[in-house]
Amino acid sequence: NAGVMQNPRHLVRRRGQEARLRCSPMKGHSHVYWYRQLPEEGLKFMVYLQKENIIDESGMPKERFSAEFPKEGPSILRIQQVVRGDSAAYFCASSAMDEKLFFGSGTQLSVL
Amino acid sequence: SQQGEEDPQALSIQEGENATMNCSYKTSINNLQWYRQNSGRGLVHLILIRSNEREKHSGRLRVTLDTSKKSSSLLITASRAADTASYFCATDARDDKIIFGKGTRLHILP
Numbered sequence: 693n694a695g696v697m698q699n700p701r702h703l704v705r706r707r708g709q710e711a712r713l714r715c716s717p718m719k720g721h722s723h724v725y726w727y728r729q730l731p732e733e734g735l736k737f738m739v740y741l742q743k744e745n746i747i748d749e750s751g752m753p754k755e756r757f758s759a760e761f762p763k764e765g766p767s768i769l770r771i772q773q774v775v776r777g778d779s780a781a782y783f784c785a786s787s788a789m790d791e792k793l794f795f796g797s798g799t800q801l802s803v804l
Numbered sequence: 805s806q807q808g809e810e811d812p813q814a815l816s817i818q819e820g821e822n823a824t825m826n827c828s829y830k831t832s833i834n835n836l837q838w839y840r841q842n843s844g845r846g847l848v849h850l851i852l853i854r855s856n857e858r859e860k861h862s863g864r865l866r867v868t869l870d871t872s873k874k875s876s877s878l879l880i881t882a883s884r885a886a887d888t889a890s891y892f893c894a895t896d897a898r899d900d901k902i903i904f905g906k907g908t909r910l911h912i913l914p
Contacts, residue, residue, distance in 0.1 A: 783847070791837075791852060792852055793839075793894075798846055
């Protein structure tokens with residue numbers, strides 16, 4: 693029973709490129725959360741999705757960032773035209789019914 | 805905006821002692837959860853307490869919830885070196901999204 697799978701584990705991009713972060717939730721989970729974490733800080737909420745729906749994207753910058761959770765396939769967090777300030781760890785979590793979250797190992801994004 | 809705030813930000817104790825961390829939050833909640841994070845890893849769920857519960861136990865963990873004060877505490881008894889980690893509270897506000905605090909960094913000294 694695989695847990696939440698995130699890939700890639702590490703992603704290096706140059707300024708202006710696009711970053712695509714993938715998250716496969718646990719089997720049977722229909723809720724996905726994305727969080728961003730800077731070193732020595734807490735997790736900052738970005739977006740909450742259910743299958744084919746964005747429930748709450750209040751934590752996500754309105755420009756350059758987008759997220760989706762299609763009917764088939766993983767959830768994708770997409771960052772266009774990355775800047776150095778986007779460098780962070782991005783964590784995905786899934787849940788069955790909005791309660792206990794299961795986290796992936798995160799994607800460490802480094803923007804050169 | 806940050807919903808939960810843990811206190812203290814950092815805590816160092818001797819192995820075998822008890823560790824207490826506190827969490828305060830701002831709005832009404834459905835439940836409150838505590839998570840643990842080892843350096844560079846994803847968070848691991850420890851315990852969930854619902855708004856109509858006052859205390860919950862799981863092994864060496866004891867969680868209390870005071871909804872009148874909008875606060876919770878996590879007690880780890882008989883601490884071990886392996887308990888060294890960051891601990892976060894997370895609240896499920898009535899708008900469904902789950903918000904985390906900034907965490908308490910716990911260091912257990914040998």
